[in-house]
Amino acid sequence: MVVCDNIFYHMTIDLKTVKHISKLARISLDEKKAEKLATDMNSIFEFIEKLNELNTDNVEPLTSIAETTLRFRDDKITSENIREKILKNSPEKNDDFFVVPKVVE
């Protein structure tokens, strides 16, 4: 048995968890799709569990492959008035705004 910093035993992802995650991901799922996803996710996580074999206690996480510090830029407006361009692809808009279903009663 390998000692690990984060031991995550493979827990079965149940239907309740799948539905919770789908709420977080803002994807509606019917019962049948949720069951299929639970099966798929379980087989994928079984595959992912392999990482448990490794001891990574003293390893720095790799957060960026490009070993550069992010550049600063001047805080000034560089684009012309692009309101029209930004609104162009909106499924519903009026002259100046995106339109969404009513959120305030």
Place this chain on the structure above:
Amino acid sequence: MSEITSLTLYELIKNIKEKKISSNEAAKSFVDRAEKSKKINAYVTENFENCLKLSKEFDDKPNFDLKLPGIPIAVKDLFCTNEVRTTAGSNILNNFVPTYESTVTQNIWNEGGILLGKLNCDEFAMGSSNETSFFGNVQNPIAEDLVPGGSSGGSSAALAANLTPVTIGTDTGGSIRQPASFTGTVGLKPTYGSCSRYGIVAFASSLDQAGPMSKDVKDSSILLEVISSFDKKDSTSIDFKRNNYSSELTRNIKGLKIGIPKEYRVDGMPDEIEKFWKKGIEYAKDCGAEIIDISLPHTSYALPTYYIVAPAEASSNLARYDGVKYGLRSSGKNLIDMYEKTRSEGFGEEVKRRVMIGTYVLSSGYYDAYYLKAQKVRQLIKQDFDQAYNKVDAILTPSTPSSAFKIGEKSNDPVSMYLNDIFTVPVNLAGLPGISIPAGVDKNNYPLGLQIIGKPFDEQTVLNIAYSMEEKINYKNNITDWWMK
């Protein structure tokens, strides 16, 4: 002279510069061939009329100093093209018409390239067979009902079918190199930070990289020279001195040290792939390279790492598709209901699966166990390569563990589909350049590719080795145009 559409990019440029072929003649030839090749399903959006018009304009006022003088080029539909629909292979972007241009495509137009159209791909580049596209399967020109690989499957198919002289793809876990391998073509993933990500529909931002796909190595060097640039609009673009890749291309690789990683002999790898790899090693020796056995001990952890990192980043990137600013909107009884229905109807199954996995591994209580753990293992994988590169100049492996498979063969088993990328994924995790070149066929006569992996920013050595080996291998695709019959 052989047909215009079967010329390499280099030959086409030469003919256009010598005024033996006009840009408009070239455009017409590719458009005509595309009209007879609908069965391949390479195109999502055709830009033919505009291409013919622009090629005429080029001929009226030619500029032969450009690197791609009047060359018609089709590109993967993951690059935003100003005023030309860009779908990323998804229903959710079915009606999306960008009002800006990706840097990589802009670089191509600046050098005289002309857009032929937008090529099919897996939805949001998530797939290895082009079967997740909302716009249907793509046929591999090699044989009927064979996948062209993915996610740049429309690109690889268009190239192999002579529908475009060269093309560009994107590669997050193998999406340029694997389809190149499946279609007997060349595909190069540059070092992370070489080609700007600005205007490319984002999948996994720490892994995504654009690159050239071509009929031979020289063409990839020409196209890389055009698309690789420092770009302020991409915060991870790297400002390094870029070579003139095509003019510095040489077949002299004498004395270069090429590493053979023992961990790439994976369980269950078919005998013929092992033999094919050995033959590849012989070719490299014939070219004058020195072969050195190396170890990349964390190789088997690359895929599990990838399937945490990539979905996590995807779930975050794809949060923007909310039915408000652009793309599809489904009606709902309130705002949240509208979001949920839009995303449910707009995304396909594989995309939903990955967004769900990503959301799960980033959710409260699981972040350390999955995402942080994966980032740590990613560090170990990168260190493997760093150490190997103390001893060698480049690494030689097969590109894929098998040749192209049948449409439908793996679409119901996500894990078996993911295993396709076993040799390509580590390269993305470590941000390295890698090329796939065609190097032989399997028992079915389907192409197999060899992968050459290089040091960061050392695309030139990768190209030189590929260029040298290509001459010895002398691979020729045997494509019969079966789809026209």
